[in-house]
Amino acid sequence: MHFTRARDLVVAGLVAAGIVYLIVRVAYGDLPPLPTFAGVTLLVLAVIEATLGASLRSRIRRSDGGRPVQALTAARAVALAKASSLLGAIMLGAWLGMLGYLLPRRVDVAAAADDVPSAVIGVGCATVLIAAALYLEWCCRTPRDQDNQPPEYRSDATG
Numbered sequence: 001m002h003f004t005r006a007r008d009l010v011v012a013g014l015v016a017a018g019i020v021y022l023i024v025r026v027a028y029g030d031l032p033p034l035p036t037f038a039g040v041t042l043l044v045l046a047v048i049e050a051t052l053g054a055s056l057r058s059r060i061r062r063s064d065g066g067r068p069v070q071a072l073t074a075a076r077a078v079a080l081a082k083a084s085s086l087l088g089a090i091m092l093g094a095w096l097g098m099l100g101y102l103l104p105r106r107v108d109v110a111a112a113a114d115d116v117p118s119a120v121i122g123v124g125c126a127t128v129l130i131a132a133a134l135y136l137e138w139c140c141r142t143p144r145d146q147d148n149q150p151p152e153y154r155s156d157a158t159g
Contacts, residue, residue: 003137004081004082004085004086004134008086009085009088009130010089012086012089012093013092013096014093015093016090016092016093016097017096017097017100018097019094020093020094020097020098021100021101024097024101025101028112033115034098034115034119036117037118038118038121038122039091039118039123039126040125042091042125042128043125043128045084045129046088046125046129046131046132046133047132049080049084049132049133050132050135050136053081053132053135053136053139054139056069056073056074056136056140057139060139074140077139078137080136081133081137081140082133082137084133085129085134087129088127088129089130091129092123094122095119095122095123095126096123098115098119099120099123102116102119103116
């Protein structure tokens, strides 16, 4: 399993931004108003993942003397982190696509001015989710990987 690459997140965000911008451009008049705190769910996920990351990091490093982390638990946490960072990138792109449409029209269209705070909160919460997911993924590395040292390779073959 590879660790999340920034380019993958950027591509997902750009695609989402483009799609949402085009949809909003065509159908904004038919959309209901955006709830002000629509993006806060992403913030809740970010807090949970950051807490999980801190817990796993201390257990992997064995700094608190607690029980070790099972390999499957770490793999599940990495899978959660990868999925969450991708979700965060897609949602960040979606909120930025929405902002790209709303900001130029906020002076002329009252609904656009009302929706800007929702989009700004969404951008902030999606950004925090990406950061928390990448932190969780980083926390699941072994102490040797976290110090940016190359992994040890051992050959059992003689000769």
